[in-house]
Amino acid sequence: MTRRYSLLGSAPLLASLTFVMLGDSLAGGGAPLASPPAAQSSATRTYTNPVIDEDFPDPFVLRVGRTYYAYATNTNGIDVPVHQSNDLVTWQFVGNAMPTLAPWASSGFTWAPEVMAVKDGYTLYYTARHTESGRQCIGVATASKPEGPFQDRSRQPLVCQLDLGGSIDASPFTDKDGQRYLYWKNDGNCCNQLTSIWVQKLSADGKQLLGQPKDLISNAQLWEGNLIEAPNVWRREGKYYLFYSAADYASDTYAVGVALGSSPTGPFRKLNRDEPWLATRGEVAGPGGQGIISDGAGNTWLYYHAWTEGQIGYEAGGQRSMRLDLLQWKNGLPVLRGPSLSRQNAPTRP
Secondary structure: OOOOOOOOOOOOEHHHHHHHOOOHHHHOOOOOOOOOOOOOOOOOOEEOOOOEOOOOOOOEEEEEOOEEEEEOOOEOOEOOEEEEEOOOOOOEEEEEOOOOOOOOEEEEEEEEEEEEEEOOEEEEEEEEEEOOOOOEEEEEEEEOOOOOOOEOOOOOOOEOOHHHOOEEEEEEEEOOOOOEEEEEEEOHHHOOOOOEEEEEEEOOOOOOEEEEEEEEEEOOOHHHOOOEEEEEEEEEOOEEEEEEEEOOOOOOOOEEEEEEEOOOOOOEEEOOOOOOOEOOEOOEEEEEEEEEEEOOOOOEEEEEEEEEOOEOOHHHOOOOEEEEEEEEEEOOEEEEOEOOOOOEEOOOOO
């Protein structure tokens, strides 16, 4: 499967509509939504999507002190492009966070990197082409700085479920007690197999898997098509929200779903069975590759990539630009103020 290989260098509440149909057992009472970010000075800072107006697929954002770092799938000949920002909306290209891949990997198919801070620096989880098998597999690299350069001298991948089509889209998560976990997807759609989201414990340094992997959810809903992927977990008030993408990435059917669990290892229950939580709306087509980040005031923001209507897919001259929208919470459920096209109040700086 080569879905991520790039040859290119109003306040809509779609999300809330999904959950209205779930009933009182999920929605609860009528608590008001959190207010949008307040003015930060006499002149309120604003922004307009996209915040990275270039091909920046499968974004991941890491906060280090007062600086944000954004990483993406390979594009324009760069295996792991990295940008930095101090406000989540104005970004500057830094360079290639991983200029040299591991001995087991071939360049040009480096997908969905995510970074985690550890005691002695940072670990980067990435997907790359396993030269020996031709499948996509997951590796882990280390660096002393968030912008890299990250290095992986391993001779074999960290995760490589060859019998299930390979493994992609690794996403690390650290729970409140300090235990680390790694989520990923088996790449079954490469070879007519089921796709699932998996989880397994990680060592404290993030370099080794512990115990056995657990299958959490699979593509079973009609809107999910032949795959689910891009897992990302967010903990809030003792609950665990598993955000994921599904369907064909190169079309306007690509969309985002959410599953809810009581622990990092589940069980997880999909909240949106009949339709996606975030889907194509207006000019914003095929949103996915999502993640969550907090601003300086503690507000949560969803970042994601999307095509632009009329230019969907690389063959149509499209790009998957990075977008940002305020993520609010109503009675324990996520509600997105987006996808937005109009001017929005900007996040609070750290």
